[in-house]
Amino acid sequence: MCLEGIAEEAKxxxxxxxxxxxxxxxPGEGPCDAEILLVGEAPGAEEDLSGRPFVGRAGKVLDRALAQAMLDRSKIFITSIIKCRPPGNRKPKVWEIEECIPLLQAQMGAIKPRAIGLMGNVAAKAVLGLEGVAGLHGQVFQDRYVITYHPAAILRRRELQEDLVSDLKKLKELSLSRK
Ligand code: SF4
Structure with missing residues (x-):
């Protein structure tokens, strides 16, 4: 299915x-031939109003980390596990993830990215069944997944920015090594 079709289905x-x-x-945004796919948790208030991923405070953290890792945001497809904002930014429920994840799976199938960054515990659990970003970040799973911190976590713990940047660099290396 093309990305526009998936976006229409999500809308x-x-x-x-x-x-x-x-x-x-x-639904997410980025080119359909993106070599890197980044997956967050769910839209926040500003994303819900704009319909675009990572445009709020966490988005600014992500933009800074991408720049530090020498990655061009316009060449990356950025989305989330959940495509609609949970009220009050609560964690998505298991059944909401189960209903929504086929859209992400369709996006992965259409884009076929070389490397996929799972940002935060919700993304790591939903896609790989793994929990505990602190112990898992920076490692490569199944030859194409890298788990890292969700940019919102950096707003609470600024010292994690370095880890986020280093994990994004790992993702970049992975995407290049699979060419
Ligand atoms: S499954 Fe729920 S969160 Fe996902 S697009 Fe449909 S309504 Fe939105």
Whole structure:
């Protein structure tokens, strides 16, 4: 399925309760031939209003980390496990993830990225069934996944920025090594 088709499906989706509370669905953005895919948790308030991923405070952290890792955001596809904002930015429920993850799987299938960054515990658990970013970040799983911190975590613990940048560099190396 093409990315536009997946985005349209997400915009019309009412498979879980989050659909009723959203202003805009946030399917993700980036080129369909992206070599790197970044996956966060769920849209926040600014993403919900704009329909674009990582445009709020966490997005600024991500932008800075990408620049430090010499990565061009416009060449990366950025999305989340959940495409509609959970109320009050609560953690997504298991059943919401189960309903929403087929959209991410369709995006992965359409893009076929060389390297995938899972940002935060929710993304790592939903995609790989792994938990504990602190002990797992920076490692490569299944030849193409790198787990790292969610940029929102850096807002609470600035010292983690270095780890995020180093994990993004690992992702970049991985995408180049698989060419
Ligand atoms: S969060 Fe996902 S499954 Fe739930 S309504 Fe939005 S797009 Fe559909």
């Amino acid at each position: 019309a989706c009412m498979k879980c309760d989050l659909g009723a509370g959203r202003h805009k669905t946030v």
